[in-house]
Amino acid sequence: MSLTVDLSGKTALVMGVANARSLGWAIAEPLLAAGCRVGFSYQGERLKGELDKLLAGHAGVWSQQADATREEDLAALFARVREEFGHLDYLVHSIAYAPRPAMEGRFISTTSDDWNTALNVSAYTLVSAARHAEGLLRDGGSVVSLTYHASRQVVPKYNVMGVAKAALEAATRYLAADLGAAGVRVNTISAGAMRTVAARSIPGFSGLYDEAGRRAALGRHATPEEVGKLALFLLSDLGSGVTGQTVYVDAGASVMTMPLPG
Numbered sequence: 001m002s003l004t005v006d007l008s009g010k011t012a013l014v015m016g017v018a019n020a021r022s023l024g025w026a027i028a029e030p031l032l033a034a035g036c037r038v039g040f041s042y043q044g045e046r047l048k049g050e051l052d053k054l055l056a057g058h059a060g061v062w063s064q065q066a067d068a069t070r071e072e073d074l075a076a077l078f079a080r081v082r083e084e085f086g087h088l089d090y091l092v093h094s095i096a097y098a099p100r101p102a103m104e105g106r107f108i109s110t111t112s113d114d115w116n117t118a119l120n121v122s123a124y125t126l127v128s129a130a131r132h133a134e135g136l137l138r139d140g141g142s143v144v145s146l147t148y149h150a151s152r153q154v155v156p157k158y159n160v161m162g163v164a165k166a167a168l169e170a171a172t173r174y175l176a177a178d179l180g181a182a183g184v185r186v187n188t189i190s191a192g193a194m195r196t197v198a199a200r201s202i203p204g205f206s207g208l209y210d211e212a213g214r215r216a217a218l219g220r221h222a223t224p225e226e227v228g229k230l231a232l233f234l235l236s237d238l239g240s241g242v243t244g245q246t247v248y249v250d251a252g253a254s255v256m257t258m259p260l261p262g
């Protein structure tokens with residue numbers, strides 16, 4: 001058995017790269033390095049410039065604007081996937097959003113509009129993207145998304161986003177059941193706190209970040225590169241028996257209640 005990951009002849013769609021710090025980009029980089037052909041979708045035109053800069057110098061890549069909450073954008077995006085690739089091996093969902101007021105106050109004050117927005121953008125879009133991808137995904141295909149431990153334990157100010165991540169993790173299990181007969185796997189990566197645009201919009205993020213590093217079993221933060229390595233495992237044939245799972249890469253922050261003394 002060879003452990004070198006060669007993804008030449010494979011195709012991937014990565015949804016949700018905003019800039020070089022995005023976890024979506026940390027996942028795309030090893031895919032590109034392994035020879036995978038990769039298409040990208042970005043939420044709005046203001047993000048195109050940053051993505052174009054990242055893609056310069058990579059051969060055979062393409063990108064298309066798609067707001068993941070808009071059915072017509074998803075239809076056009078997956079029509080493009082069909083046109084460019086003919087099929088899809090890997091789908092990466094790296095998308096989340098909650099309105100700022102929902103993360104500033106108490107969870108009990110969450111409005112139904114903010115609830116609907118957070119769960120729609122951060123959880124339902126995985127379901128709709130998987131549905132659009134279904135006819136393109138082949139046996140051996142794999143879907144990966146990003147979640148966070150606030151789905152299971154209270155993280156102050158994470159509020160409705162914690163509920164959205166719990167929905168994403170449950171959706172992962174149901175999607176795994178739906179797509180399993182076709183040989184397609186669905187997993188979600190629970191990443192530790194990392195400094196990205198989305199993370200910076202969480203009130204009190206730097207305190208949360210510092211605490212995670214202090215507490216982690218490895219005594220440090222997990223890195224975006226480590227998210228990329230786990231994604232490569234889950235997407236490729238290395239992860240062939242793994243589906244429906246929430247897999248942690250957080251340097252062991254979630255298994256500790258407090259730092260060890262000394």
Ligand code: NAD
Binds near residue numbers: 047066067068192
């Ligand atoms: P990021 O800001 O780089 O990426 C979030 C992406 O979501 C952006 O590209 C944004 O444009 C996109 N997005 C938001 N609404 C969208 C919509 N309607 N349609 C299409 N795209 C939309 O931040 P990130 O931290 O890399 O976030 C990626 C994923 O990782 C998210 O699911 C996030 O919850 C998850 N995550 C992040 C951390 C962390 O600490 N950074 C930890 C665990 C999980």
